[in-house]
Amino acid sequence: MDSESNKNDRFSSLGFIMSAVGSAVGLGNMWKFPYITGQYGGAAFFLLFIVCLLLIGFPVLLAELAVGRGGRGNASSSLTKLSGSKAWGALGFLSVLGAFFIMAFYGVVAGWTLHYAVLSFTGNLFENGDYAGLFNQFIGGWAPIGWQLVVMIVTVLVLIRGVSKGIERFNKLLIPSLVVLLVLLAIQAMSLQGAGEGVSFFLKPDFSKLTGESALVALGQAFFSLSLGMGIMVTYGAYVQKSQSIGSATFAVGLGNVLYALLAGLIIFPTIFVFGIEPTQGPGLVFVALPAAFSAMPFGALFGGLFFVLLSFAAITSAVSILEVPVAYATETFKWKRNSAVLIIGALCFLIGIPLSLSLGGGADWMTINGKPVFDWVDFICSNIILPVSSLVITIFAGYVWKGAAEESGLSAGWFKLWLFMVRFIAPILVLLVLLYYAGVIQVG
Template identity: 65%
Template sequence: MSTKKGSETKLVGSPDQFTKSGFILAAIGSAVGLGNMWKFPYITGQYGGAAFFLLFIVCLVAVGLPVLLAELSIGRGGRGNASSSFVKVGGHKAWGGMGLLSVIGAFMIMSFYAVVAGWTFHYAVQAFSGKLFANDDFGGQFSSFISGYTPIIWQAGVLIITGWIVARGISGGIEKFNKVLIPGLLVLLVILMVRALTLPGAEAGVEFFLKPDFSRLTPESALVALGHAFFSLSLGMGAMMTYGSYVDRKQSLGAATLAIGGGDLLYAFIAGLIIFPTTFSFGIDQAQGPTLVFIALPAAFSAMPFGTLFGGLFFILLAIAALTSTVSLIEVPVAYAIERWKMSRNTAVWIIIAGCFLLGLPAALSFGLVPGLTFGGKSFFDWMDFIASNIILPLGGLAVTVFAGYFWKGIGDEAGLTGLWFRVWLFMLRFVAPILVLFVFLHSAGIIKF
């Protein structure tokens, strides 16, 4: 359901909009999450260092930005949630299923993402208090922590904070939150980057990150880079479409797309200049996977002068990055609930928060505390991640490219592109992005293997 105010159509329950700067910061906040600070460094270490980073940039520009512009255009054109926007611009109810897939994906991701976000808050407290560094068995500490009940408390805390922000609305909650924390995040990044670059032996880490060795690249590297470019921009999960519905008609979506992509790339670049100099300085294997942040880096901070301070700042950085993403993730199903079931924003927020907590409980408990939550070789957490990240998100992105490239005739006007730029963009949406996203899906689902 929507209402008219002047020439603008607005979502019921969300009468406010982003300002121009507020939208850019909120969208960058959605993109700059644990994907940039946690996942990007370890997959870069695993798949080729600088060569992988360059491949990631190519994928971000060639595929990520065209799909991002399409999502923003659908959102603003439809002025609804991720499902109804498809219907409004497509002219048929059948299109709503495409967007509904994204709503489900965002809800599922939020449910297990809040668990990992809770880990970052716990580690920030442990680092600042010095308890993290009182015992040098960091692997044992991490295993003991995630296999207990404590993660549930932190998971609930993350969800409550997120709910409090989103319940305050678009301009009064999400925008104000991002206007404070995104610049703060950048300040923390710069402080930690300077510390990392001044460590003994940091030059080797910088060289690994910035001097490409293309012999290390494989076909799998290309698909992982493309998948991460997609994930890091929050594509396929309805977040950018939902945010796009709150953007003023005077806002240039093309300029906004470039700003969001540039911000995402900048934060990933600085994160690399923190992680790799630190790992090389202390002889840490940068390709060891997801445990890099929670096991290897605490060992480095413990051996570093003022390590308690810098370790605490690092995990505060992760916690802030996580929150900027949880806010955008939760807004997707909240916007759907507000419009679909005519709920107030406050009611929709807390019902969705409760649902995420309940669905996330088995994910939080699947690290050894409750027997039977592992099946088919994967834990409940891993299955949620696999289904959402490797199936729902690529399919959601594929739906966007096909819909925008072939079926929505007015997308050029909404995107603000004409002439050569429009033809290039349409070519990418029709012929390049769908094929590459399909390859990512087939690889992620285990159908194509190298």
């Protein structure tokens, strides 16, 4: 499918919402959200996260969707078309570049989840109790590259089929499956003896635990959890029918994001509290602490396997969205056939992911800068600098430059004034705070 035919390849209303939700509910909510919630105040942090979604997430999400549908192009060309300036298109290209490099390391982490699903179902995950050692040995070897390849092959096969027959159908299959797994695992976790303490930690707020740092981390999580700044929602906006209410879609995607985070918390916190695991363990919570908990519960191999299948589903739905951003750019800018764009860009992301994976200890551990693996640096630069800058560009563009925002947003006069106020004055300041915080410019206690 080339760039011309792709112009008529649109989402249905339900397909768009499912695809946008699939993009948003990735590894960030299931892997990152639980441990930062544990570190920064439990239920109080969760409530703060929801407030931040309303203040920063919804306004920026609506802005990205409106720009994409108004421009009917990729994350770069939409800005050029709507502004008449190539300078704005160059700024939009930053999100395309970010999505490309994010896909390179995201495929690696998604591969880890597939590996752990297989390990759990076979029972091999629980053969020895050194889960930290097992994880470090795995990511420090060559095996992750094979699993990364599996993720990339699945992602490429979905994207080759296009928007409606590929991305939409894939998400219509996986998102309901994801919901079933979430509910099943949440019921199982909350039925464990002693699970009430974990549920209380997650749902009963203690606002004395909140700090200035908690607020900035909640802002960052609200921002990242909706896949903002990657060009995904601008790209998806270009595939949305004119009859689709993007205001309603924004609310639906945001609500789906909150429900996903809620169910993730109801799976993880009861489980770790029952088995005496600290909720502040950091990234190792999922790949080290939770396997220890699964090993101690009845049918642990089954539930552990289902949990990592859930992670895999979430990872791959997001991977499909991320890779679509540079694919859309290549088909429109270079006039590549869609199949060629998907195969070439998928192959490049995979090849770049190899040294990133090996920098964690698989023979290329010399690839470090200031003692930090290149994998971590690429993650840091993309997630904490490129994404906030790209979102800042969108908010300024939608709030001050683009004159068609009112019509394209489809909002009533009252809602539009509120959204315009948020996107002009509130969201840019909060995005800038997130950028300065994660870049290390400002520090709070």
